[in-house]
Amino acid sequence: MAPFSVMTASVSLLAKSLSVLSCTSSLARCTSVLPAAYVIPVKCLTSQATGPPKRPLNGYMRYVQQQKPVITRQNPEIKSVDIIREIAQQWRMMSPEQKQPFEEASLRARVQFKLDLQNYQAQLTPAQVQQQALDKKHRMAKRKAIRKKRELTNLGKPKRPRSPFNIFMSEHFEDARGTTTQAKMKSLLEDWRNLFSHQKQVYTQLAEDDKIRYKNEMKSWEDHMVEIGREDVIRERTLSKKKTATESQATKKETKKSTAHSKTTRKATKSSPSKTIRTAKKT
Known part of the structure; x- marks a missing residue:
């Protein structure tokens, strides 16, 4: 009886595995036959817990997301910049009725x-809220x-000096x-470390x-920024030096x-007794 029961259990287990395999293969065949639009993607259950929900795309970006693969298939050699430019031109030429589904x-x-954001924030602890704020x-x-770096580049700020290793690497x-x-x-870096001191010199x-x-170059650039009224982009130490120089000049003036005023006062005090003696002699 025992061998027969073991054999029955093994046969049933084999039948179950074959049924699972057949169902999986049939599901794969059905998925391959169905278009991509009808295939429901499996959502990750932990995406909501690991991070906040992503912000939705606006109407224009939805149109870009739809049209970019189409233009790429039609023109495989076209650049990404040209693709976006063409899609933007199409969007500008569309009527409000054509844009309405995307909006x-x-x-x-x-x-x-x-x-989704309200549900996500309700699950956060105070420590997580503080961390998100940071x-x-x-x-x-x-x-x-x-943004500041891009603005300084547009204003023509000189490039920072390079280190000896950076010069060696660029060459x-x-x-x-x-x-x-x-x-x-x-x-x-290994070659630089193996150089002799006279080679690094x-x-x-x-x-x-x-x-x-x-x-x-920085001195000329900062002087030009002062001339055009952009003192906000000048370095703090340069502003402090200029302020100190201005204060010293004002102190010297x-x-x-005060020295000129004291000299004038002294001359006045010296000349006043002689005038008194002369008036006394006349009387």
């Missing part, structure tokens, strides 16, 4: 986003720094060992010359004025 879809997504502060500071980067940028930089002198270049 309505964006509106529905925004409503759903607000509900992360947002860091992101805003980073964006502000990027030998093309001939460096390695296929990737990281591998080349690693090999150049050449690049050290070039770096010193570059510092002088940067100092002269005040000292000269």
Whole structure:
């Protein structure tokens, strides 16, 4: 009886595995036959817990998302910049009725986003809320720094001086060992460390010359910024130096004025007794 029961159990287990395999293969065949629009993607259950919901796309970005694969298939050799430019031109030429489906879809997504965001924030602990506030502060500071750097570049701010290793790397980067940028930089760092002191001295002198270049260019640039009324982009130490120089000049002027006034007072006091004696003699 025992061998027969074991055999029955093994046969039933084999039948179940075959049925599962057949169902999986049939599901795969059905999925391959159905179009991509009818295939329902499996949602990740942990996406809501790991991070906040993503902001929905506006109507224009939804149109870009729809048209970009179409234009890419039609023109495989076209650049991404040209694709976006063509899609933007199409969007500008569309009528409000043609844009309406994309705008309505964006509106529905925004409503759903607000509900998902409220549900997500209700599940957060006070520590997580504080951490999110800090992360947002860091992101805003980073964006502000990027915008300021872009503005300074547009205003023509001189490039910072290079270090000796940076000069060495720029000269030998093309001939460096390695296929990737990281591998080349690693090999150049090893070559730099193996250089003798007199070989490094050449690049050290070039770096010193570059510092002088940067100092002269920055002085001219900051003077120009003062002329056009952009003192807000000047370095703090330069402003403090200018302020100190202005205060010293004002102090010198005040000292000269006080000295001149004291000299005038002394002359007046010296001449006043003689005038009194002369008037006394006349009487």
